[in-house]
Amino acid sequence: xxxxxxxxxxxxxxxxxxxxxxxxxxxxxxxxxxxxxxxxxxxxxxxxxxxxxxxxxxxxxxxxxxxxxxxxxxxxxxxxxxxxxxxxxxxxxxxxxxxxxxxxxxxxxxxxxxxxxxxxxxxxxxxxxxxxxxxxxxxxxxxxxxxxxxxxxxxxxxxxxxxxxxxxxxxxxxxxxxxxxxxxxxxxxxxxxxxxxxxxxxxxxxxxxxxx
Amino acid sequence: xxxxxxxxxxxxxxxxxxxxxxxxxxxxxxxxxxxxxxxxxxxxxxxxxxxxxxxxxxxxxxxxxxxxxxxxxxxxxxxxxxxxx
Numbered sequence: 425x426x427x428x429x430x431x432x433x434x435x436x437x438x439x440x441x442x443x444x445x446x447x448x449x450x451x452x453x454x455x456x457x458x459x460x461x462x463x464x465x466x467x468x469x470x471x472x473x474x475x476x477x478x479x480x481x482x483x484x485x486x487x488x489x490x491x492x493x494x495x496x497x498x499x500x501x502x503x504x505x506x507x508x509x510x511x512x513x514x515x516x517x518x519x520x521x522x523x524x525x526x527x528x529x530x531x532x533x534x535x536x537x538x539x540x541x542x543x544x545x546x547x548x549x550x551x552x553x554x555x556x557x558x559x560x561x562x563x564x565x566x567x568x569x570x571x572x573x574x575x576x577x578x579x580x581x582x583x584x585x586x587x588x589x590x591x592x593x594x595x596x597x598x599x600x601x602x603x604x605x606x607x608x609x610x611x612x613x614x615x616x617x618x619x620x621x622x623x624x625x626x627x628x629x630x631x632x633x634x635x636x
Numbered sequence: 637x638x639x640x641x642x643x644x645x646x647x648x649x650x651x652x653x654x655x656x657x658x659x660x661x662x663x664x665x666x667x668x669x670x671x672x673x674x675x676x677x678x679x680x681x682x683x684x685x686x687x688x689x690x691x692x693x694x695x696x697x698x699x700x701x702x703x704x705x706x707x708x709x710x711x712x713x714x715x716x717x718x719x720x721x
Binding site: 446522523524525526527528529530531532534535 | 638639641642643645646647649650680684717718
């Protein structure tokens with residue numbers, strides 16, 4: 425006697441989708457699937473990259489209220505306004521160019537959304553309370569990466585010390601000789617410095633040195 | 637914590653995750669898939685450290701290898717499940 429298949433229980437919706445997903449296509453050629461997969465991949469990757477780049481703009485960064493104070497401080501610096509008109513915007517200093525590190529920075533920046541919502545630094549007083557902690561995080565990252573984001577634009581190799589101010593040229597030569605990195609001297613290059621910043625920076629530098 | 641999560645995400649969307657998955661899909665052997673993924677993890681960390689092993693962070697290397705191995709194994713599972721050859 426033949427088995428009666430109609431008595432078998434029909435798989436659930438998710439199971440049917442799963443089974444269908446892993447079943448060979450009966451109507452589509454391999455070429456069609458490859459071309460469609462390639463186009464789908466390009467669109468998905470392009471869309472993802474475009475969305476990521478949209479979050480990598482100055483306008484996006486300062487659209488949060490929390491960014492008001494550090495934006496105001498930044499606009500008083502040479503990285504915002506200078507004789508050549510070349511600018512370093514927020515992502516130029518805070519987001520690595522290398523893909524892997526950029527993704528990492530974006531993941532880590534998700535905490536900024538949380539703090540924007542709960543208002544961690546939404547007043548000047550709160551900002552000052554957190555300034556040293558925030559600065560320490562940036563200094564640590566800069567020190568660990570040999571000021572990677574600074575070096576996207578600045579390089580000792582292409583500095584002409586003869587047209588720098590005497591003090592700057594001497595300090596840059598000293599930094600080059602001693603293997604120092606940009607953030608070792610330029611902690612307050614784009615934002616105000618917190619009280620006790622020097623002691624904290626020395627602690628950061630010594631901690632990283634000891635960890636090596 | 638966010639530092640580790642970010643590193644993992646960066647690796648998933650970078651060479652260990654994508655190339656590891658692709659290489660894993662080229663074999664039905666679990667060990668080979670895992671090794672291929674792990675090798676991609678090592679290679680990627682080496683490349684991103686500027687071809688200088690002295691600058692490689694042990695944690696970054698461990699995460700890259702881990703992600704590569706897992707991606708390779710997932711790729712192998714896709715091969716076994718979705719192909720007859």
